[in-house]
């Protein structure tokens with residue numbers, strides 16, 4: 222499980238640890254991890270060159286002391302100061318081993334730029350000097366220290382200019398901006414350096430394969446289709462019969478004992494999945510809305526009347542304010558969430574964490590806000606960010622498959638938060654498996670689900 226903490230949580234943990242350590246010890250731990258990561262990226266110290274962009278705080282201190290370690294390994298290190306006052310001890314130490322402070326226009330072309338402008342003390346946006354310095358060598362990879370400068374560390378927003386890093390070397394724990402888009406995209410690959418912090422419960426977590434494996438309910442020797450759970454799907458319409466096929470394909474991933482389908486696309490569903498039972502019957506969870514068009518509200522009402530958990534997708538989402546439930550999972554994309562909250566789509570895309578939490582709190586339901594890093598938020602504020610998936614997953618019908626998969630996991634016995642979290646992880650993993658670097662369609666994702674689940678549970 223990846224854990225991300227807020228700036229306040231980190232500072233509190235750092236202060237507690239610093240009180241027990243010699244002065245500067247934490248910074249030396251951070252600098253050592255940063256230098257090792259940079260050296261690894263350079264591949265070789267000899268002949269490689271590094272440029273440090275250094276701000277006025279301890280983030281700059283990390284960069285300077287990492288520069289000392291790199292310089293001792295034969296790496297020529299130059300420094301551009303982006304604040305009148307930088308970490309003086311770090312600068313003196315770097316100068317003592319040959320590091321050079323240069324004006325922006327004097328810097329030699331480096332093999333790597335290290336962004337030590339600001340870290341967790343940074344305000345969103347960048348100064349003009351920082352933007353100028355970052356523009357010196359636009360094609361040279363940037364390694365961000367702790368967090369890319371200019372991002373909003375605690376929300377994942379990008380307000381104004383910011384660093385786009387190839388790699389972010391962070392210390393002690395992940396920060397929210399590492400796991401929440403759009404800032405997560407600006408972090409590049411995040412490398413965590415342990416500096417010995419003792420931290421409280423995380424603000425945002427990200428399931429890893431082992432976590433998902435532990436959530437999945439593998440049938441036992443005495444299980445049968447009813448003990449494994451029945452998921453019902455009310456999806457598709459005269460206009461979108463294919464959505465019913467895709468949603469039931471996700472539901473028929475094998476994690477529920479049976480799939481029932483109710484709707485106008487019965488022939489198409491049966492043709493694709495002869496094991497799916499068409500017609501009303503008792504279920505442990507309903508999935509409604511995918512391709513539902515004008516039928517979605519009625520499908521939602523009928524499903525809620527059964528008093529079981531309901532996964533509301535696509536056209537059903539807009540009706541959940543009128544038809545409430547305390548056991549609901551919503552699977553909106555940014556546009557659907559924007560419509561539900563009556564805000565602009567661009568606002569949701571820019572502030573994904575806030576709006577996903579707002580919807581989950583207002584409607585007291587689980588919200589899976591789909592995107593590059595899908596966020597799953599529980600009504601009590603727990604947040605999970607998903608790290609699987611590939612850009613090829615942005616294909617018509619992929620959401621229909623996901624909704625069916627969530628429903629199958631709920632029917633198998635998972636609560637809505639765990640079901641949605643595991644489903645988005647599996648959905649992304651299946652897309653990566655099916656894609657193998659190339660194009661896919663939603664049906665490919667559904668077809669890859671059983672194999673991904675098999676590989677996961679058989680590795681246990």
Ligand SMILES: NC(=O)C1=CN([C@@H]2O[C@H](COP(=O)(O)OP(=O)(O)OC[C@H]3O[C@@H](n4cnc5c(N)ncnc54)[C@H](O)[C@@H]3O)[C@@H](O)[C@H]2O)[C@H](O)CC1
Nearest residue numbers: 235247251277278279280339340341342343344346367392
């Ligand atoms: N605290 C510790 O024990 C450790 C900290 N580590 C590193 O320290 C930074 C946090 O350092 P801090 O001095 O608190 O803040 P920053 O260096 O991030 O920056 C604050 C500095 O920058 C100015 N500033 C804020 N926003 C901007 C901006 N957008 N543009 C320009 N300047 C800005 C602000 O006024 C301050 O002067 C943490 O990230 C770690 O890198 C060690 O790693 C571990 C121990």
